[in-house]
Amino acid sequence: xxxxxxxxxxxxxxxxxxxxxxxxxxxxxxxxxxxxxxxxxxxxxxxxxxxxxxxxxxxxxxxxxxxxxxxxxxxxxxxxxxxxxxxxxxxxxxxxxxxxxxxxxxxxxxxxxxxxxxxxxxxxxxxxxxxxxxxxxxxxxxxxxxxxxxxxxxxxxxxxxxxxxxxxxxxxxxxxxx
Numbered sequence: 001x002x003x004x005x006x007x008x009x010x011x012x013x014x015x016x017x018x019x020x021x022x023x024x025x026x027x028x029x030x031x032x033x034x035x036x037x038x039x040x041x042x043x044x045x046x047x048x049x050x051x052x053x054x055x056x057x058x059x060x061x062x063x064x065x066x067x068x069x070x071x072x073x074x075x076x077x078x079x080x081x082x083x084x085x086x087x088x089x090x091x092x093x094x095x096x097x098x099x100x101x102x103x104x105x106x107x108x109x110x111x112x113x114x115x116x117x118x119x120x121x122x123x124x125x126x127x128x129x130x131x132x133x134x135x136x137x138x139x140x141x142x143x144x145x146x147x148x149x150x151x152x153x154x155x156x157x158x159x160x161x162x163x164x165x166x167x168x169x170x171x172x173x174x175x176x177x178x
Contacts, residue, residue: 008118012174013111015066027072033057034077052157059165062107070104099133117169
């Protein structure tokens with residue numbers, strides 16, 4: 001277990017594409033997760049800002065099932081949440097979509113290239129999407145404080161993405177087909 005958590009364990013990304021029925025089934029499941037988890041944490045005052053729930057299943061989708069599944073989950077989750085619940089607010093929708101897409105790209109590429117799952121790899125994914133997304137947010141808001149919001153207030157959510165994401169993906173590593 002220590003080897004997995006620190007140095008990494010073998011990981012097989014099972015890429016699905018829009019021409020496969022599994023793509024639609026998995027994307028629907030991940031979007032449902034990205035609807036249920038935010039609904040749960042929004043019962044806590046400032047829960048969305050603290051736990052960053054909209055990103056969790058996007059991370060898992062992209063890392064486990066590749067870029068197409070990650071991008072579909074990244075785009076559909078915030079839009080579905082906004083249409084069904086009004087969250088995230090329209091004013092923040094573009095920031096969340098940008099960060100979600102960056103997360104999907106970073107996670108899918110790292111999983112595909114490294115063929116490993118590790119805490120270190122997920123730290124790279126989280127820093128990449130939050131860093132680049134923070135630049136977008138800073139440009140949009142004209143404030144460094146806005147860009148640092150997920151780091152300052154959302155650190156529990158980032159920690160959940162790191163630790164729980166690593167555990168879920170570590171247990172769901174897949175097997176290479178012969």
